[in-house]
Amino acid sequence: MPTIDEQPYTLVVPTRWKDNDVYGHVNNVEYYSFFDTVINTYLIREGGLDIHHGPVIGLCVESHCRYDAPLAFPEPVTAGLAVTKLGRSSVRYAVTLFGADGAPAAEGWFVHVFVDRETRRPAGAPDGLRAALERLLVTPAA
Known part of the structure; x- marks a missing residue:
């Protein structure tokens, strides 16, 4: 399982009181x-994705999560992000969530297809966004 130090990008996400269940x-x-938070924060901040007016948007077409350890409010979560596959209009992310102790709590994947905002047909990622995604590209573990 990957460590925090092996993540090309990390974001600390606070948990909220309402996140806990009974x-x-x-x-x-x-x-x-x-x-969603770590992915879209990266796309907006580093890739220049304009979620309100840009010609291209990302739609989730597949996601998966394996739970390894519990998280609980008020501990922060460190979300690690990498790209394991980058196509013309799609990207597969590897996401790992770490608890306050730095131990992995969950890992999974998330697939975006970039589409034209109006037609919802696949569209290539704009150059700036593609360059940002390439910076996160890693070879997945076998």
Whole structure:
């Protein structure tokens, strides 16, 4: 399992009181929100993705999460992000969530297809966005 130091990009995401469920840990659905947060933060900040007016948007077409250890409010989550496959209009991310102790809590993948905002047909990622994604490209572990 990857470590924090092996992540090409990380983002600390605070947990919220409402994230905990009745069992006292962050509910499984919130992990996907952490995935979305690290991915879209990177795309906006580093890739220049204009989520409001840009001609291209990213749509999630597949995602997966394996849960390894519980997270709980108020501990922060460090989300690690890498790109394991980059096509003309699609990208597959590897996302690893780490607890406050630095140990992996979950790992998974998320696939975006970049589409034309109006037609929703696949479109190539704009140059700046593609360059940002290339900076995260790693060879997946066998």
